[in-house]
Ligand SMILES: Nc1ncnc2c1ncn2[C@@H]1O[C@H](COP(=O)(O)O)[C@@H](OP(=O)(O)O)[C@H]1O
Ligand SMILES: [Mg+2]
């Protein structure tokens with residue numbers, strides 16, 4: 001079977017959707033019960049936040065992936081070191097209980113039995129911490145590997161904005177499958193009647209789709225030709241070069257639209273915006289420039305491509321998913337729904 005045959009990656013797709021759905025169950029529970037008092041959040045070394053939701057969602061996804069594909073390495077954002085510290089015992093207990101609940105919940109498709117969670121061993125605290133640490137692979141060029149970002153846009157998650165549960169499969173540096181769960185995205189872009197919560201799915205050569213969080217109502221993307229043309233960009237000012245994006249937007253007569261997480265790629269793939277522009281923030285105080293991570297862009301990039309769009313770095317070069325956990329020198333990313341606009345954005349960046 002070739003990489004692009006119609007049946008390619010059908011098992012991987014099914015498992016990935018199930019994993020993302022269960023992880024979304026965790027994040028929704030955490031938001032409703034825990035986030036409000038902020039006590040279940042830690043600061044990482046780079047000062048970025050991480051919540052019980054990030055850890056528990058990664059434990060759930062990795063447990064499911066390792067049961068289905070024991071030999072596949074996983075490049076995941078989080079690690080369990082902080083949870084092993086005695087001072088974080090309460091946090092650890094929360095993570096374990098959230099993960100166990102999500103893995104055991106009977107979702108509509110009744111697929112629970114497949115994950116092999118019957119044994120006492122797999123429900124133990126140590127087994128779930130180990131599952132989080134399965135995400136410690138270093139990535140690289142000539143292999144098949146998964147990327148996991150259990151909560152992308154943790155800052156958006158904490159402020160009740162957009163966030164995304166993100167999973168991708170990369171084979172020999174090429175993204176072949178992307179699944180993104182967005183519990184806070186409206187099912188219909190222009191109407192709140194249908195409620196919130198979508199999963200976006202793309203397989204190389206098979207197109208891009210949106211389904212609801214409960215797995216129904218598949219819609220091929222793009223399906224929503226927007227009237228206005230937006231430039232999607234980070235909500236978080238430290239993550240990009242806001243003045244430069246403003247100059248480019250002005251030149252192209254586009255309106256800026258700030259949003260957290262890879263939900264930006266999802267909106268673009270639906271046809272809600274014209275461009276997603278991410279330019280590196282200027283570095284301050286002799287700090288090293290930020291290196292983008294593969295789990296932050298692999299699923300979103302295939303979604304945009306399979307919806308008929310184009311994505312490159314800001315100089316027009318392809319994104320690099322085979323270098324390791326990071327993506328190398330950061331020259332910014334440009335994703336558009338149409339090819340002609342992509343060229344105009346690259347030219348506008350040169351002038352800006
Ligand atoms: N200085 C920086 N520049 C660009 N991206 C950064 C950054 N610091 C952190 N990030 C990444 O930006 C992601 C969020 O992107 P966005 O700004 O589009 O919402 C974060 O993902 P996490 O929230 O998973 O940590 C994090 O990996
Ligand atoms: Mg993070």
Ligand SMILES: [Mg+2]
Nearest residue numbers: 149152153296
């Ligand atoms: Mg992220």
Ligand SMILES: [Mg+2]
Nearest residue numbers: 077149151152
């Ligand atoms: Mg994250």
